[in-house]
Amino acid sequence: MDMKSLSAETRKRISLRGTGMYAAIAERLREMILEGELPPGAHIDEKTLCEQFDISRTPLREALKTLVTEGHVTHRQHMGFQVAPIDRDEIAAIFEVLHGLEETAGRLAAQRIDDKQMKMLLERHRAMETYHREGKRTAYYRANQKVHQHIVDVAGNPVLSDMYSSLMSKIHRARGAANADVLRWAESLGEHSDILDALAKRDGACLARLLREHSEHTAAEVMKVLDGKSGT
Structure with a gap:
């Protein structure tokens, strides 16, 4: 497969599905949060992100847990993941x-x-x-x-x-x-x-x-x- 012939979004999805998948997903989500694509306080729609990245829920959950430890994301039982608010x-x-x-x-x-x-x-x-x-x-x-x-x-x-x-x-x-x-x-x-x-x-x-x-x-x-x- 010629990577140069693929769209930027397709190349990004392939990259996310490669080695160290959850780390790559965490990096992409971190970028989306820092650049305001995922605004403070926003609910994180796991189904939509799985479809967008063309991945299963397991690596996404691992990535989100990483962002929780970094303070970028919060998690509450029965409410799911949310972008952490800003002070x-x-x-x-x-x-x-x-x-x-x-x-x-x-x-x-x-x-x-x-x-x-x-x-x-x-x-x-x-x-x-x-x-x-x-x-x-x-x-x-x-x-x-x-x-x-x-x-x-x-x-x-x-x-x-x-x-x-x-x-x-x-x-x-x-x-x-x-x-x-x-x-x-x-x-x-x-x-x-x-x-x-x-x-x-x-x-x-x-x-x-x-x-x-x-x-x-x-x-x-x-x-x-x-x-x-x-x-x-």
Whole structure:
């Protein structure tokens, strides 16, 4: 069988049915949860997932048990499996810290970025524009994260980089849940263009302000979704 001739979804199903099946299924489910495809609090329909992955219920159950131990999924007798809820207050507190980290990173990055790093960031931004144009939301979101981490890393402060990376991992799932807002998606891309312009000009004050505002706008959208107020 020529794997290249198969659709992406078919190749994914074959991969899930291969060696280490339950681990591959757990990885796919983890991705669906982190990217918001399976939103917080959602009931996990085992029958639908078995049909989607073309698998039996046994490896799916093993995968779900793995996610229970990781805290991504909960299980209650007679109620089945459910995507674990998100602690709204913790997410709000993390964002408050992230706003300051973004601002600090902006001031330092504008001073320390070199032409090679700037070129790489522009290439990643162009990839984001392509993903947005093609409607590839998950790919866009991942590229978005890399751009933000890259800017922080360019600041040249390993403590700042580690702290930022750690906190971002804690809000990954919450950001994924809010990633379906089409209007915010377009708005966010525009903000990224302004951020890259300021960085290219080495304007630290402007860059710090734009990064903080961008973080605050993202936080507002995430909190709106977590509060069940998203109407777009």
